[in-house]
Amino acid sequence: MFQRSPQYVVPSGNGPVDAAEVAETRQDFDAIWDQVRNSVVAFGFQESGVEAGTVSDEERRRVFQENWDKGNGFRSMFGTFADIATTSRPSTATT
8 A cells, every 4th residue: 555645734713612612614515515605616615716916924824824825725725815726826915
């Protein structure tokens, strides 16, 4: 058997789910599935439409940290900025 080790991993965001979060998810179940069916990547969260170079360095750091804290590598990739996978480096934003 050959098992490859990952080159890089990010937090998954898995953890205990309290009753309030379960109730909120059940209440919004149809809206959640509507978002999944009508999104680009179908991961259950709203993809960002903001380009990284259009915000200040401080805002960019805040967005990255917020999504890192939530966990889930797909959120870090698609929930932060719309051009993160297609732009090598953000242009300088006016601060």
